Amino acid sequence: MGRHVSKKPKMTKTCAHCGLPFEWRKKWAKVWDEVKYCSERCRRAR
Numbered sequence: 001m002g003r004h005v006s007k008k009p010k011m012t013k014t015c016a017h018c019g020l021p022f023e024w025r026k027k028w029a030k031v032w033d034e035v036k037y038c039s040e041r042c043r044r045a046r
């Protein structure tokens, strides 16, 4: 029985502006702890 339970521990956060969940991106690799917004747009929309 090959049961593949492939649960990838995806890193996700919730955008502080639009409230939508977003996933880790390569460009945030170094600043993931500080990322609060899903996009540059939300980041500037404060």
Ligand SMILES: [Zn+2]
Pocket: 015, 016, 017, 018, 019, 020, 037, 038, 039, 042
């Ligand atoms: Zn957002």
